Every structure is written in structure tokens, then in C-alpha cells.
Amino acid sequence: MARIPAAQRRNDFIHAAVEVIAAHGIDGATTRKIAEQANANLAMLHYCYDSKEALFSDVFAYAATTYSDVIRKSDAHSTLAETAREILRGVMQYYVDSPSFAAASFELISWARRQHEDRGIAVFDEAVASVRRALTDASASNPVQPETIDEIAYVIGTLSDGFGVNWLTYGDRAAAEAQIDVTTTVFDTWLATRLAPLPAAS
Amino acid sequence: MARIPAAQRRNDFIHAAVEVIAAHGIDGATTRKIAEQANANLAMLHYCYDSKEALFSDVFAYAATTYSDVIRKSDAHSTLAETAREILRGVMQYYVDSPSFAAASFELISWARRQHEDRGIAVFDEAVASVRRALTDASASNPVQPETIDEIAYVIGTLSDGFGVNWLTYGDRAAAEAQIDVTTTVFDTWLATRLAPLPAAS
DNA sequence: GCCGAAGTTAGTCATACGATCAAGATGTTT
DNA sequence: AAACATCTTGATCGTATGACTAACTTCGGC
Numbered sequence: 001m002a003r004i005p006a007a008q009r010r011n012d013f014i015h016a017a018v019e020v021i022a023a024h025g026i027d028g029a030t031t032r033k034i035a036e037q038a039n040a041n042l043a044m045l046h047y048c049y050d051s052k053e054a055l056f057s058d059v060f061a062y063a064a065t066t067y068s069d070v071i072r073k074s075d076a077h078s079t080l081a082e083t084a085r086e087i088l089r090g091v092m093q094y095y096v097d098s099p100s101f102a103a104a105s106f107e108l109i110s111w112a113r114r115q116h117e118d119r120g121i122a123v124f125d126e127a128v129a130s131v132r133r134a135l136t137d138a139s140a141s142n143p144v145q146p147e148t149i150d151e152i153a154y155v156i157g158t159l160s161d162g163f164g165v166n167w168l169t170y171g172d173r174a175a176a177e178a179q180i181d182v183t184t185t186v187f188d189t190w191l192a193t194r195l196a197p198l199p200a201a202s
Numbered sequence: 203m204a205r206i207p208a209a210q211r212r213n214d215f216i217h218a219a220v221e222v223i224a225a226h227g228i229d230g231a232t233t234r235k236i237a238e239q240a241n242a243n244l245a246m247l248h249y250c251y252d253s254k255e256a257l258f259s260d261v262f263a264y265a266a267t268t269y270s271d272v273i274r275k276s277d278a279h280s281t282l283a284e285t286a287r288e289i290l291r292g293v294m295q296y297y298v299d300s301p302s303f304a305a306a307s308f309e310l311i312s313w314a315r316r317q318h319e320d321r322g323i324a325v326f327d328e329a330v331a332s333v334r335r336a337l338t339d340a341s342a343s344n345p346v347q348p349e350t351i352d353e354i355a356y357v358i359g360t361l362s363d364g365f366g367v368n369w370l371t372y373g374d375r376a377a378a379e380a381q382i383d384v385t386t387t388v389f390d391t392w393l394a395t396r397l398a399p400l401p402a403a404s
Numbered sequence: 405g406c407c408g409a410a411g412t413t414a415g416t417c418a419t420a421c422g423a424t425c426a427a428g429a430t431g432t433t434t
Numbered sequence: 435a436a437a438c439a440t441c442t443t444g445a446t447c448g449t450a451t452g453a454c455t456a457a458c459t460t461c462g463g464c
Contacts, residue, residue, distance in 0.1 A: 003430060003441055025316055027229055031422060041443055046423065103315070106367075110312055113305070113370050114227055121371065154368070154381060155388055162364030165308075166356070168315050169323065179356060186357055189395050190388040205410055205461065233453065243412060248454060405464100412459070419452075429442070434435100 010048050010058065012038045017059045022103035026111040060123055063105060067127035070094045075134045081191050083138035084152050087131055088187055091160045092180045095167060103168050128153055144195070152191065159183050211250050212260065214240045219261045224305035228258075228313040262325055265307060269329035272296045277336045283393050285340035286354050289333055290389055293362045294382045297369060305370050330355055346397070354393065361385050 004012075016038035020029045031052050035042045049055040074090025076082050095102035105123075112120025131153045139149070163183050167176040206214075218240035222231045233254055237244045251257040276292025278284050297304035307325075314322025333355045341351070365385050369378040 006441080009441090023316060025227070025229060025312070027227060028316075030420080032420085042422090043424080043443065044441080047441075052422065106312060109367065109371055110227070110308060113373075114225065114230075124371065151384060154384065158364030158368060158381075158385060158388075159360060160364070161367040162360030162362070165311065165363040165367070166360060169311055169326065171315075179360075182353060182356065183360060186360075186388065186392040189392045193391050208410080211410095232451080234451085244453095245413080245455080246411065249411075254453070407464095408462100410459105410461075413457090414455105415457100416455080417453095419450105421450075422448100424447080425445090427443085429440100431438100431440075433438075 006048050009038075009040065009044065012040070013045060013048060013055055014058050014062050017055060018062070018104045019100050021059070021107050022100040025107050057119070060108070060119055063101075063108065064123045064126045066101060067091075067105075067123065068130050071127065071130045071134060075138075078138065080135060080139040080142070080144065080152075081188070081195060083134055084156060084191060085184060085188055087134060088156045088160055089180060089184055091156075092163050092183065095160070095164050096173065096176050096180070099168065099171070102164055106164060106168060128157060131156055148194070151194070155187065155190065159187055208250050211240075211242065211246065214242065215247060215250060215257055216260050216264050218242075219257060220264070220306045221302050223261070223309050224302040227309050259321070262310070262321055265303075265310065266325045266328045268303060269293075269307075269325065270332050273329065273332045273336060277340075280340065282337060282341040282344070282346065282354075283390070283397060285336055286358060286393060287386060287390055289336060290358045290362060291382060291386055293358075294365050294385065297362070297366050298375065298378050298382070301370065301373070304366055308366060308370060330359060333358055350396070353396070357389065357392065361389055 013034060017029060017034050020033045020037050024033065031045050032042055034055070035045045038045075045055070049058075070090055071087055074087045076086040078086075108120050109124060111117070112123075132149055135149050135152055163176075163179060166179065215236060219231060219236050222235045222239050226232075226235060233247050234244055236257070237247045240247075247257070251260075272292055273289055276289045278288040280288075310322050311326060313319070314325075334351055337351045337354055365378075365381060368381065
């Protein structure tokens with residue numbers, strides 16, 4: 001029974017919660033299952049967190065930070081088209097590399113919809129905002145309409161969500177890697193056409 | 203207290219189950235809630251169905267049939283490109299028109315993933331098979347590789363899923379109608395390029 | 405007016421939940 | 435080594451909610 005500082009314990013609980021949410025959904029993520037996944041006692045969970053709510057609050061914050069990090073690290077700091085493509089690819093690749101995070105994210109969005117929970121939706125609002133920011137920065141030297149940024153952000157979201165649903169449903173890693181390429185091609189083809197008609201508008 | 207034949211009662215329970223699943227998830231879809239939604243007594247449910255499992259079995263069959271119908275009705279019986287586009291558009295439009303069905307579908311796919319439930323996945327397997335069949339028929343006069351059919355079916359699935367997640371999350375009908383057009387454009391642009399290099403191959 | 409189908413009431417029984425406590429173990433400070 | 439804060443545990447409480455059932459009442463055709 002190694003003694004572990006509460007700060008690290010909390011970290012363990014957050015990651016354990018992600019695993020359990022991925023496996024059983026948010027409603028199925030009970031304090032007992034999370035404690036077991038964290039190799040801790042149920043009472044330990046309440047020693048680190050006043051309530052299940054408090055833990056979930058940290059889980060949401062962790063998810064938001066993770067999305068933000070993935071988007072930032074994928075940012076090619078290049079042209080708008082390249083930046084957009086790399087963000088899309090980065091998110092899809094992260095889903096493949098971290099299926100538990102991906103599954104937990106989709107459980108979260110589904111749960112948030114049911115409960116009309118703003119804190120859940122906020123995670124994805126922040127992610128979309130991060131994408132928009134990166135795209136705006138990338139197009140600084142050659143500005144485009146804000147609506148164009150929104151549209152690109154929407155398509156990135158749609159393609160990554162659609163990819164994620166398929167990957168999580170069938171869990172075929174080899175197929176998923178190939179689908180990343182197909183999805184990226186779909187995106188590139190559209191974006192080239194979308195940006196071409198207005199190379200130097202306004 | 204109108205007396206209703208058991209056959210129609212069963213139908214009511216199926217539709218009530220869809221509503222409850224959409225609102226509370228599959229795990230949250232209890233017999234009590236379903237009975238209440240159907241304006242029936244809890245015991246009535248067990249009078250019409252031996253068990254909750256039996257009811258859900260009918261719900262899955264209903265979902266599979268609905269997908270099949272939507273795809274069939276969207277089939278333009280025209281070129282491959284047009285058929286594919288209209289199926290994509292038909293599915294997206296049905297999601298917008300029937301948000302409860304859409305939400306229940308996404309709950310189902312999420313639940314099936316967690317439980318590794320083949321019966322849940324089968325609903326979507328059947329839908330994909332329907333799409334493939336329609337695409338193959340549409341390309342009969344000008345055959346394409348089976349891999350091309352698979353790829354188009356995948357992209358239709360990805361785009362409709364991604365669209366659905368967004369629509370269900372934000373529930374903005376006006377935005378969704380506009381996003382149907384954007385998504386369709388993304389698809390058309392890609393498919394034109396995808397089919398162009400091989401207009402009369404083999 | 406009777407008889408079976410349709411519908412209702414009021415429960416049983418079991419399980420699982422979040423939360424809390426008293427008590428003990430461990431490590432650190434003095 | 436005493437005193438103290440930190441960490442760990444098993445047991446337990448009250449609740450709520452689940453699927454399902456037995457016994458009863460009403461209705462409609464004959």
C-alpha cells in the first residue's frame with residue numbers, strides 16, 4: 001500500500017474516469033468503478049474529491065485541455081489550407097492513438113445533449129474556438145471572410161466527428177488509418193475549390 | 203382509458219421507446235419511462251412484451267427498417283454521383299426532420315460500442331449495405347471498382363454521422379439546413395474528382 | 405349475463421448508488 | 435519517541451430504482 005500524494009491521486013482518478021466513461025458511458029461511470037479502475041478505495045475517491053461532481057468537473061477540464069493541446073500541436077503555422085488539414089489529421093490521429101479519450105469524448109457530447117448540460121458542451125465549444133483561432137492566425141497574411149473560417153471549422157468538425165464514430169464503432173485500426181487518408185483527401189479537395197474562386201477577393 | 207389492441211400498443215411502445223432513448227439514452231430508457239411516454243401502464247408493457255429485451259429487439263428492427271426506407275426513398279435511380287448525393291442528403295434531411303430518431307440512433311451506436319452488442323451494430327451494417335446496393339445499382343451501366351463503392355459509402359457515412367453529431371449537439375435547425383448544403387458541396391466536390399480520373403477505365 | 409381479452413393497482417425482490425465514518429497505518433517534524 | 439498531518443481501508447447507511455408479477459377490475463362480443 002504505497003502512499004501516494006493526493007495531487008497525484010486526483011490525476012489518477014481523472015484518467016481512471018476517462019477509461020470508465022469510455023467503457024460504460026457517463027451515467028454508467030459510478031464512483032465504485034472509477035475507484036476500482038484507479039486501484040484505489042472508494043473512500044479514497046471521496047478523500048480526494050468532495051463529490052462525484054467535483055471529480056467530473058476536473059474530467060471536463062482535462063478533456064478541454066487535451067483538445068486544445070492536440071489542436072495546438074497539429075498547427076503547422078503554414079498556409080490556411082495546410083493548417084486546416086493538419087488540424088483535421090491531428091485530431092483523427094489522436095482519436096486512433098487514444099481510443100479511450102475518443103470514446104469518452106463522444107459519451108460526453110451525447111450525455112451533454114441529453115442533459116442540456118452547458119459544461120459538457122463547453123468542452124467542444126472551446127475546441128472549435130481553438131480551431132477557429134488557429135485558422136484565423138494562419139490566414140493573417142491573406143485574410144479570408146470570417147464566414148469562411150466558420151465553414152472550414154465546421155467541415156473539420158464534421159469530418160473528425162464522422163471519422164470518430166466509425167472508428168469507435170468498428171475499432172478497426174488498419175481501416176481507420178486508411179480512412180484518415182480518405183477523409184483528408186475529401187477535405188483537401190473541397191478546401192482547394194472553396195478557396196480557389198477567391199484568391200484575392202475584396 | 204380507451205381500449206387499444208395489443209398490436210397497436212406494441213407500435214406505440216416502439217415509438218415511445220425511441221423518444222425515451224433519445225431523451226435519456228439506452229441505459230436510461232427504463233420500462234417505467236417508456237410506459238409513461240406511451241400513456242400506458244408499466245404492467246401493460248409486460249403484457250405486450252415478455253421482457254424489456256423483447257421490446258428493444260423490435261426497436262432495433264424498426265430502426266433498421268427506417269434507415270432502409272430513407273435510403274430507398276432517396277435513391278434517385280440516376281447516375282452514381284447523383285444517387286450518392288441524394289442518399290447523403292436524404293439521410294441528413296431525415297435527421298433534421300426526425301431529431302428523436304437521429305438521437306436514438308446515435309445512442310444506439312454508442313451503446314452498442316460499449317456493450318460490444320452485435321445486434322446494435324447490425325442496424326448500421328444493414329444501412330451501409332443498403333447504401334452499397336443502391337450505389338452498385340446506379341453504376342450498373344458504367345461499373346466502377348467495388349473499392350470505389352466502399353469508399354463512397356464510407357464518405358457518405360462519415361459526413362452524415364458528422365453532420366448528425368453537430369445537429370444533435372447544438373439543435374439549431376436553421377444552421378443545420380445550411381450545413382446540409384455545405385456538407386453536400388463537400389461531398390460533390392470530392393466525388394467529382396474521385397470519379398473523374400477514371401471515366402472509362404478498365 | 406357471461407366469458408375471455410384488455411387494462412389496472414399495488415406491490416415484491418433485488419441490486420446498485422453516492423456518501424460517510426471510525427479506525428488504523430504511514431511518514432514527517434520536533 | 436512523541437505528536438501530528440497525511441493517507442488508506444472496510445463497513446455501513448439510507449435511498450432509489452430497476453425488472454417483473456399476482457390479483458383485481460372493466461369492457462365488448464355473443
